[in-house]
Amino acid sequence: MAIGVKVMKRPEREASYVRATLKGMALTFKHMFEPKVTMQYPEEKSTRDERGTWTLSPRWRGTHRMLTDEQGRSKCVACGLCPQICPSNCIKLVPGEDEEGNRYPLIYEIDEFRCIFCGYCQEVCPEEAIHVGQHYENSEYTRGRFVYDLERLSAQTHAVSTLWDPTDPRGE
Amino acid sequence: MNPELKGYILLSVIKMLVVFTVVLVGVALLTLLERKVSAWMQNRRGPNRVGWAGLLQPAADGLKNILKEETFPAEANRLLFLLAPAMAFIPALMLSAVIPFAAPLRLDFDFTAGPLGRFVHHGLMPMVVADVPVGFLFVLAISSMGVYGIALAGWSSNSKYSLLGGLRATAQMISYEVAMGMSLIPVLLLSGDVSFSAIILEQSRTLWFVLPLFLSFFIFLISGFAETNRLPFDLPEAESELIAGYHSEYSAMKFSMFFIAEYANVVTVSAMVATLFFGGWDIPFTKADESGLWYWVILSHVMFFVKTFFWIFFIMWIRWTLPRFRYDQLMALGWKFLLPVALAYIMVISGAIYVLQHVAGVSSPMTRALALTAISLVAGVLVFWVLDRGLIVSGSQPRHQRLEPDLLQNPLGRTPLGGRAAGVRVTS
Numbered sequence: 001m002a003i004g005v006k007v008m009k010r011p012e013r014e015a016s017y018v019r020a021t022l023k024g025m026a027l028t029f030k031h032m033f034e035p036k037v038t039m040q041y042p043e044e045k046s047t048r049d050e051r052g053t054w055t056l057s058p059r060w061r062g063t064h065r066m067l068t069d070e071q072g073r074s075k076c077v078a079c080g081l082c083p084q085i086c087p088s089n090c091i092k093l094v095p096g097e098d099e100e101g102n103r104y105p106l107i108y109e110i111d112e113f114r115c116i117f118c119g120y121c122q123e124v125c126p127e128e129a130i131h132v133g134q135h136y137e138n139s140e141y142t143r144g145r146f147v148y149d150l151e152r153l154s155a156q157t158h159a160v161s162t163l164w165d166p167t168d169p170r171g172e
Numbered sequence: 173m174n175p176e177l178k179g180y181i182l183l184s185v186i187k188m189l190v191v192f193t194v195v196l197v198g199v200a201l202l203t204l205l206e207r208k209v210s211a212w213m214q215n216r217r218g219p220n221r222v223g224w225a226g227l228l229q230p231a232a233d234g235l236k237n238i239l240k241e242e243t244f245p246a247e248a249n250r251l252l253f254l255l256a257p258a259m260a261f262i263p264a265l266m267l268s269a270v271i272p273f274a275a276p277l278r279l280d281f282d283f284t285a286g287p288l289g290r291f292v293h294h295g296l297m298p299m300v301v302a303d304v305p306v307g308f309l310f311v312l313a314i315s316s317m318g319v320y321g322i323a324l325a326g327w328s329s330n331s332k333y334s335l336l337g338g339l340r341a342t343a344q345m346i347s348y349e350v351a352m353g354m355s356l357i358p359v360l361l362l363s364g365d366v367s368f369s370a371i372i373l374e375q376s377r378t379l380w381f382v383l384p385l386f387l388s389f390f391i392f393l394i395s396g397f398a399e400t401n402r403l404p405f406d407l408p409e410a411e412s413e414l415i416a417g418y419h420s421e422y423s424a425m426k427f428s429m430f431f432i433a434e435y436a437n438v439v440t441v442s443a444m445v446a447t448l449f450f451g452g453w454d455i456p457f458t459k460a461d462e463s464g465l466w467y468w469v470i471l472s473h474v475m476f477f478v479k480t481f482f483w484i485f486f487i488m489w490i491r492w493t494l495p496r497f498r499y500d501q502l503m504a505l506g507w508k509f510l511l512p513v514a515l516a517y518i519m520v521i522s523g524a525i526y527v528l529q530h531v532a533g534v535s536s537p538m539t540r541a542l543a544l545t546a547i548s549l550v551a552g553v554l555v556f557w558v559l560d561r562g563l564i565v566s567g568s569q570p571r572h573q574r575l576e577p578d579l580l581q582n583p584l585g586r587t588p589l590g591g592r593a594a595g596v597r598v599t600s
Contacts, residue, residue: 004450032212040217134434 058162061117062135064110065160066153067128074154075129082121082130088115091121108150112138119163119169131160179281179293187301188269195268199435200230206435206488213492233428240424245330248421252328257422257429260321264436269305270310270485271443272368273452274299274473278464296464298369299453299473307366309446313352315399318437319345322401322408324419325430329421336416340499341408344398347506348405352395354514355388358521359448372452376462378537382449384544386552387517391510396441398506399435402487404494407502419431442483443476450479513555520551 031053066074078095090113099164135158140146204226211218218225218316244253276296284290304310321344326338359381360366363374375381382389398405409417419430446452453472455461461472497505524547528534534543 016556018556018560021490021494025489028213028489028493031215032209034215036212036217037215038211040219 028073056134058134060134060136061119061132061163061165063112063133063138063156063162064115064121064148064153065131065133065135065156065158066108066150067131067160072154074105074108074150075127076105076107076108076150077129078105078128079126081124081126081142085120085124087118087120088114088116105150108153110148110153112146112148113143119161122161123163132163134159134161174583175282175290175292178289178486179291182423183279183297184293186299187299191268191273191301192265195265195436195439196432197430198439199336200234201227201429202435202438202484203233204229204485205344206491209485209488210492213489215405237425237428241449242426243421243423245421247330249328249330252324253421254426256321256325256328257426258303258321258396259324260318260433261429263317263321264433266314267311267440267445268436269297269301270304270307270368271440271447272298272303272372272407272452273443273445273476274469275461276369276464277466277469300368301471303367303369305367307368308356308444308448309361309366311440312356315437315440316345316349316598318433319431321430325422326418328406329418331421333414333416333420334418337408337410337414337420340414341401341418344401344405344407344502344506347503348395348398348510351391351510352399352508353382354518355391355395356448357514357518358385358388359520361525362541368447368452371448372454373462374537375451376454376459378541379545380449380451380454380456384541384548385449385521386545387513387555388521389445390552390555391514392448392509394505397487397490398446400437400441400487402434402438403491404497405502406496406511407499410496410508412496438484439480442480442487445483446476446479452476452479509559512560517551520547 066076068074078093080093080095083089083091083093090111092107092109093105094107094112095103097103117132119132122128125131130153133156135156138146207229208226209220210216219229220230222228231332244250276298278295279297281293282290282292282294289414322341322345323338326334326336329335332520359371362381362384363371365371365374371381378384407417408414409419411417414420417429422430453461453476455468455472455475461468461475521544524544525540528540528543534540
C-alpha cells in the first residue's frame with residue numbers, strides 16, 4: 001500500500017440511496033447561506049498587509065523594478081551577471097563608463113514577454129539593483145510597451161519580492 | 173365570422189403572446205438563475221457584473237451567441253444539422269401552451285372595433301393558451317418529440333461524441349417515457365379525466381395528488397429529470413465522457429437553441445409537477461379562487477408561479493448535489509425499479525379505488541383521497557425502507573463480491589480482460 005493514499009470507506013450494500021440524496025441536498029442547501037469566498041477582483045485586490053482578507057505571498061514574483069540610490073541614479077553597475085544568468089535571455093544590457101571609471105548601464109531593457117519570472121536576476125545581483133516585484137496588473141495597448149527600459153524600471157514603486165531563502169524555507 | 177369566435181381568437185392571440193414572451197424571457201433568466209444557484213451552493217457569488225446583480229447577463233450571452241461564428245463540421249448533413257436545434261426547441265415551447273397558469277377569469281366584453289367588427293366574450297375564460305381536452309396525453313406526445321432534435325443533432329454532426337450522445341439521449345428518453353406515462357395513470361384513475369383543468373379541479377375538491385399518489389409523484393419527478401436530460405441523468409451531454417454530447421459540434425445561436433430547449437423543458441416539467449401533483453393554481457383551504465374575480469385570478473397565478481418556481485429550483489438543487497449516474501445504473505433504475513414500481517402502483521391504486529367504491533361503498537371523494545393517502549404512505553414506506561437498500565442504485569459492492577475469488581488468486585485485480593480494477597478492495 002502506497003503511502004498517503006486515502007482509503008475510502010465504501011457504504012455497505014444496505015445503504016439507502018434516497019437517504020443519501022436527502023443528506024446531500026441538506027448539505028448543498030446549507031452551503032447557499034454560507035459566506036461567499038469569491039474575491040470581487042477589480043474592487044478587492046490581493047494586498048500584502050494583513051488587514052485585508054486577500055494577501056499576496058511575499059515571495060510573489062511579478063514585473064521588475066530597478067532600485068535607485070539617493071541621487072536617483074540606478075544602483076546597477078552593469079556587471080552583466082543578470083543577462084548572463086537569465087534563462088530566457090530577456091535582459092538586454094549595454095554597459096557604459098563615466099569619467100570617474102564607474103560603470104553604469106547605457107541600455108538596460110527587460111522584455112517582460114520573454115521573462116519567465118524566475119527571479120534569478122534579483123538573486124544574482126551583487127548591488128541589489130534589479131528586483132522582481134509584487135505586481136501583476138500589466139495590461140498594455142501595444143506589444144512594444146512590454147519591453148521595459150531603464151527609466152521605466154526605475155520609476156516603478158511597487159513592493160519587491162522576498163525571494164525564497166534556503167536557510168529559512170518557511171519564510172519565518 | 174361570428175362575434176363570439178372573434179372574441180375567442182382575440183383572447184387566444186393575447187394569451188399566446190403573453191405566455192410565449194414570459195416563457196422565453198423566463199428561460200433566459202433561468203440560465204442566470206442556474207449559474208447563481210450553482211455559485212451559491214459552492215460558496216461563490218455567480219455572475220454579478222452585467223446589470224444589477226447580473227440580471228443582464230442573459231442578454232449579454234444572447235448578444236454574444238448571435239454575433240459568434242456559425243461553424244459546420246466537415247461532412248455534416250447540413251439540412252439536418254440546421255433543423256435539429258429547431259426540432260429540439262419547438263416541442264419544448266409547444267408544451268407551455270397547454271398548462272393552465274391561473275384560475276379561470278370571468279370576463280365579459282362586447283365591443284365593436286371599427287372595420288374589424290364586433291368582439292364578444294361572456295363567462296369564464298380558462299387561463300391557458302389551449303385548453304385541450306387530451307390534457308397530459310398531449311404533453312407526453314410532444315415531449316417525446318423533443319428527442320428527435322437531439323438524436324438528429326447527434327447523427328448529423330458527423331462526430332463520434334455527438335453520435336454517442338444522441339444515441340444515449342434516445343435510449344434514455346424512450347426508457348423513461350414508459351415509466352413517466354405509467355406514473356400518470358393513477359392520476360387519470362383518480363381524476364377520471366386527462367385534461368389539466370379537470371385534474372386541478374379534482375385536486376381543489378379533495379387533496380393535492382402528491383398525498384394520495386405519492387409514488388406517482390416520485391416516479392414522475394425522477395422521469396422528469398431524465399426527460400430533460402438534467403443531472404443526475406445528463407448522460408447525453410456527459411462532459412467528462414462525451415465532451416458535450418449531442419451539441420459538441422454546435423456553435424453560436426444553434427447551440428443556444430439547445431440550451432433554451434433544455435430550460436424550457438425544465439419549466440414544463442416543473443409546471444407539470446406543480447399542476448398534476450400540487451394543485452396547479454389551486455390555493456388550498458379556500459374555494460374563492462374559483463370565483464373568477466380578477467384578484468383571485470392574480471393570486472392563483474402567484475400560487476402557480478411559486479409552485480413551479482420551487483420545482484425549478486429543486487431541479488437545479490438536485491443538479492448541484494448529485495453526481496452523474498453510470499449508464500447501466502441509469503437503465504437499471506428506469507427499467508428495473510421505476511417501471512415495476514409504477515406498474516405495481518397502478519394495480520394498488522386501481523384495486524384500492526375499486527374496493528373503496530364497490531366493496532366499502534365510499535362515495536365521498538374526500539374520504540377516498542384520505543384512504544388512498546394512507547395506502548400511499550404504506551407503499552412509500554415499503555419503497556423507501558425495503559426496496560431502497562442498494563437496489564435503487566447499485567454501487568460497486570455486488571460486483572466486487574462477485575470478483576472476490578479472482579482477487580484471492582490475483583491480488584492486483586488484473587483479470588485477463590483487464591479493466592476490473594474498480595472491484596479491488598484495498599486493505600490497509
